[in-house]
Amino acid sequence: MSVEWEHHAQRLARQVTDPDSRWLGAVAGVPRHELVPRWWERDGDGGWRLRNGADDPGGWMEAAYTDRSLITRVGTLHADHAEAGDRPEGLPTSSATLPSLVVRMLRHGRLGDGLDLLDLGTGAGGLTAYAARRLGARHVTSLDVDPYLTSAAADRLAPMGLRPRFLALDATEEIPGTYDRIIATVGMPPGPGLRPMLGALREGGRLVTTIARTTMILTGWRQPDGAVVGRIERDWAGFMLTRSGNDYPPALAGLFALAREADGERTGTGRYPVVNVDDAWEVRSMLEVTTPGIETDYENSGRTRTAYLVHPDGSWARASAERTRPPTVHQSGPQRLWDTVERIRTWLLSEGGLPLYGADARVTPDGVIRLTRGRWADTMGAP
Structure with missing residues (x-):
């Protein structure tokens, strides 16, 4: 379905970036609606109802080019595979992240020409698309545990002239290759689940990730000893937990x-x-x-x-x-x-505040996160 999207994308880019931002052109040049042809919205009873963009082009443009997250998967049911009457149960398991947060995570990554990026958590492919548009697709790899998400994103980015590499893997178990920058848009668990990500980061490379069940953004640089040293940013983000299977484990x-x-x-x-x-x-x-x-x-x-x-x-x-x-x-x-x-x-x-945001952080090669600020110290992910 052909729609005029360019002025919507330009408006969104002006909203979520600065006039001199290197990301303005990337956001303006990506038809975000093509990444989210269907999505889930809450109904008045607290459940989920399916939205199909082709049935309401005006609503599609409004949803896709507003600075908001769009839920694309609830439990095990992706919106692409749903029928109009379906009412999925469970937690959201994939989304198209709001563009302003995507841009903030990219900025935290300190990206530059010629650097290889791993986007950990493909989702709908928004961060992958923005990064590939600016850095060149050959420098971008996108990974997700869900093979449908990586396949769908690849199919949707290709007509845009963007062909980054996609991997369908569990990032807490293995990550092939090494990268200058890793940006994780899923909440990563401290401890052993961080080891593959740390091992995939080149010496001198930069890591940007959120920590599972928190809104903390941890950034840091990989040291010669394999540790990552940085801080908890004075910024916050809420991302879904990383998962190892088709759905999250059953709730308690x-x-x-x-x-x-x-x-x-x-x-x-x-x-x-x-x-x-x-x-x-x-x-x-x-x-x-x-x-x-x-x-x-x-x-x-x-x-x-x-x-x-x-x-x-x-x-x-x-x-x-x-x-x-x-x-x-x-x-x-x-x-x-x-x-x-x-x-x-x-x-x-x-x-008047808690010591988390702005704390120094050191992530050991075994995934233990040590936080310090002033006289306060604590550890996450220790055995």
């Missing part, structure tokens, strides 16, 4: 069921109003540093707010209250998860 459904219904081992009153932990980015990031592996959920009926936390060790918590009143808190298991959240919030309020 049994613990979430307990958290929703049970009284627990301890009932008390919380100090602060209920917060959606996933939207409180500093709190969520620090929670992953101090108590890695927590999963969260949140409900807001308009009057009552309820937050749920569960942990693989069997701990769970539920905090519920009307609006901003102190919540009733139920907790059980080896850890008191809501108490941990409240300690972090106290730290945030008393200090």
Whole structure:
């Protein structure tokens, strides 16, 4: 289907880049709508409904050239393979990332002519397209665990004259080749899952990645000893977790069921109003540093707010209250998860901020992340 897209792309480029940006031409020169012919949107009942661009060209242009993320896959069902009446369940597992965030990640990469880039997390292919447009496709490799995503992106970029290399692999297991720059637009897990990425980065190369279940962007340079030394940027990004299969592992459904219904081992009153932990980015990031592996959920009926936390060790918590009143808190298991959240919030309020953003970071060759800022220090991914 032929549509006039150039003025939409030019408007988007002006919105997400500066007038003198080297990325302005790349964004303006990519027909983003061709990367996202179908996508999922939330319906009024909290489920998902399919949008087909060809059925509504005006809506397609608006969605594709607005600075927003478009969900392309929910659970195991890609929008490209869905029927109009399908209602997938589960978490989003792929998307076309909002262009302003793509440009920010590219800027963090300090890209230049002649440098080889690995785009880790192909998704819909937006970052791959922008990078190939500016650097030349021969310098760009794009990797995703989902072979359909790499195949679809390759098919859609080729008519644009862009033919980067695509790899369908699990990045936590293997990454062939070496690169001057690696930009990961999936949340990478600290520890052994980082080893292939670190091994694929050339000495003197630059890494840009987010850390799983946080909004922290870690950037750094690879040292002769194989470590990456850098910092947590004073910037943030939320990306989906990296996955090793067709879908994320099953959620801790049994613990979430307990958290929703049970009284627990301890009932008390919380100090602060209920917060959606996933939207409180500093709190969520620090929670992953101090108590890695927590999963969260949140409900807001308009009057009552309820937050749920569960942990693989069997701990769970539920905090519920009307609006901003102190919540009733139920907790059980080896850890008191809501108490941990409240300690972090106290730290945030008393200090005016948490020490994460701007912290120095060192990633050892075995994937352990050591964070320091002033007298504060912590470690992620240690055995």
